[in-house]
Amino acid sequence: MGRFTGFAVTLAQVFKPKVTGDYPNTKRPKPERFHGRHVLNRYEDGMEKCIGCELCAGVCPARCIYVRGADNPPDAPVSPGERYGFVYEINYLRCIHCDLCVEACPTEAITETKLFEFSFTNRQDAIYTKRELLVDDDGRARRQPWELWLGGEDDHTSAWMRATASSGQAAYAGRVGWSGELGFGVREPERGQSERPALEAAPDEASDQPDEPPNQERDGHA
Secondary structure (H helix, E strand, O other): OHHHHHHHHHHHHHOOOOOOOOOOOOOOOOOOOOOOOEEEOEOOOOOEOOOOOOHHHHHOOOOOEEEEEEEOOOOOOOOOOOEEEEEEEEEOOOOOOOOHHHHHOOOOOEEEOOOOOEOOOOOHHHEEOHHHHEOOOOOOOOOOOOEOOOOOOOOOOOHHHHEOOHHHOHHHOOOOOOOOEOOOEOOOOEOOOOOOOHHHOOHHHHHHOOOOOOOOOEOOEO
């Protein structure tokens, strides 16, 4: 029987419930603040959010982002500001998915999906241009042949940007301070710092509440 004792562990596991999934046909749910492949967002009217300010490129510790801004054509503006992102590139051979670019962006133009399953057969494919990064007319990420999309990886992009208790002040919990996105509208805020909305605070807390956050709606593009 000694020769069969090595199978004891294997046989003991045969009748236990499986703990592995049918990957890659199904994916395990990702954390709400997961950092994955980037997208360039658009407003609900289709205009691009990127204004070509290059703050994302300046803050990037890996130097993987290259941006060039250009003046908006007066007859056919691309973004609501004076300038737009004429060139936008991310080198994924360098990117460390730190999300500092998302934090630095003043217009929520750059966010990250939950997709991490993408590989390249040549270096050129690893450099994503604006053509690959800008969302399509439905507000979805443009799928590339070397990426494994199963449907919901871009439903909640960079959710940590919608944590609303600024500087730990629970009175801000649930207050929307961001603009809508093409295909999704105004996304729901992330809750957690406070289980109740700020408007339901007790009367004795009113004196400690901060002033109403500034409205970030765009002129003419509410």
